[in-house]
Amino acid sequence: MTAMALVWATLPGVAHAANAPDAPGISGELGTVVLLVVVIGVAYVLAHNVVERLQRRFLVVSGAEYLLLGFLLGPAFPAILAFDNVTGLLPIIALAAGWVGLLRGTDFDFTSLQKLDPATWRVVFLHHVLPGLAVGFGAYYFFMDGGWVETTTRNAALSASALACFAAADSTEPFDLLARRYEVSGRLASLLRNGTRLGDIAVILAFGLIFCVFHENAPQAQDYSPALWAWVTVLLGAALGFLFSLFLAGDESDNSRFLALVGIIAFASGGAYFLELSPLAVNLSMGFVLVNFARGGQLLHTTLESTERPMAIVLLIFAGALWQPTPLVPTLVALAGFLAARTGAKWIASLIAGWGTSLR
Template identity: 30%
Template sequence: MNATLVLVLVVIFSFAIGHLLTRYASRFVTLSGAEYILVGVLIGPHFPWKLLSAATVDRLAPLFSLLLGLVGFVLGLRGKREARRIDEGVAGFSSALLTLIAVSGAVLTALTLMFPADAAQADFVYNAVLLRTHGYLVEVHVASTHLWVALGVGAAAAVASPLLIESTRRLSAAGGRVSDLLEASARASQITAVLVSGVVLASARATDAASRYSMTVTEWVIASVAVGVVSGLLFGLFIGRESEPAKIFLATIGLVTFASGVGAALGISPLFVCLMAAVTVSLTSSHCAKVQGELDRLQHPLFVLVMIFAGTLWDPVRGWAWLFPALYVLVRFVGRRMATWLAVKLFLEDKLVTRRVGNGLLSQGTLAVAIGVNFAQRFPSFSSLILTTVLVGTLLSDLFSARALRALLADAGELGQEAPKVEESSEAPA
């Protein structure tokens, strides 16, 4: 089948399913990405029929960057609103960072043991002596690529999706202090993950380009922020006082295309650049509410497209490398519970009734997959490992996250009766 026809069918399928999710399913059930990832795997280059060949998938890299940019832009538009909940957000930021550190450390250790550092392929190798005793020497050798990959997987692990929390509150009339904390923490974790992944990819770009350019890590990070800010300011200049929804929508898509394209061309994160662009738009443009309203119609199709194209990129690992998804799920589960408990204890003045608050932040969603895709594109030699770890880890986490959340809210006394009638939700499955 012609690759162009396959792409057209995928887009039509995504928008059709997205419409159904917006109109019906999102009001009664929570979303799972497993079926869409399976669609991507089936049309990808790793099955005999190869509806999309490997060469075609490579040529679709700009489209993947655009999708990543849209995810970051939608997230950034909410930044101004979420910043008002700073008290609960601090606990969410802290919990996400601690989870990121725990998962990154575990993945880095496993990478170092299973894939010894190759100085010829790494930008740098960090060597350190851990122990000298009785004639024995314990050393550690950490390659730059291992470090960036581990931090990327850790950033994906830091994400907690607010979708499950919102849908549970909607379907079960749940509400209260724990529910509010969980939702704010999930939003904060998304911002944290994108910021960290942006800094990591800018750092990787700095070390990769050290022999050609004289820009430092700090300068690359500043450049990444500047690209996003300038893109956001250009949007305000370009759109002017325009009020027609169709033109605002087209201008928004043009902005995201430009910002994500520049980010991809520079080898930095389209997610991060478009997040910065969206934050700039939300702070400087009077069209922010209209832009967000126009992007609402893309939210569910975007969820479907990201999952499908992640499936097309996924080439499952073999052998012992399957330990990585198990390690990801285990360390993230333990780390998230402990980190959230500690963050709540340190940063909230009023103590919560329950200690299991981390159980409400186990679900992940679109953003974790998008971060995995971003790092898989940036480090193709580890693409299979990154996508296997993040995709399988995300799907496994979703198997028990809903039950854990409901048990937590029931324990906190916030789980009410199922609402007989609810409003349609326009929140993105992120």
């Protein structure tokens, strides 16, 4: 109702601006822009409210509304072109990705690891490795021998590796939603949540290796081995973590800590972006050092958790803006194969992980 009231109140003014007789060119363009902004804003509010209701009612977790918003603002939708320069968005995306990487790195503190259920490691290994392998090999076969697309061996291996990481990744949002709805607690809830977070760490490291193996060197630059780039990724994050830990007193206010994190992540993500490495992996390594060696490391983790949702929304919006249309039929075939391979591998991994335990 609030959104409809806003529409009713603003549309007459927008229409007047769009049809002003004194300066039809400028006013018409301004009115069109304002109208588009109002329509997109209302559509976003309505979509967000609908999705929230669906999540609570049908236990559906989705970020499609943010992807759609990014698509409408991106170059693929020429009517608006708010993000017409996609290259200029890459540093912002690197910052948001670095924020997520630092958060996952701060999950890896020694105290929490010592309290983990021993079965967590089996869940992490099986629930992430099997789907990744199934989708990775299946995607490579699809690109090379499926007959749907024409590509090189390097591009096929790169795409298959990225899809393998996407298949291995999980999210804690479904578990959190179930826990809020049904008040789920006990060993199973903590096992799944901890396993998902540790699995994300493994996926980020694997995704960082993709940047090392398929690293693009500048023309006439010396070609370094993937192993060296992997060491640079880990050591760069660790060195920055030790450096910035000297400037954190541990008794800062929440606002001061937030501003410090913005500067830290911007510096680390900028270094990774300049070296064409993964901001996720660099900040993951830095987060591991900060949470274990910096004063007030757990407070950093708390601040990062409180801002996780906004940064995830930023990534979803920019992901929608970066989306480029692809041929429909091969895309649908690849999507169906991805979902089938990932779902089947997850199901098999769950059976194996619970075999011989009380969780079965």
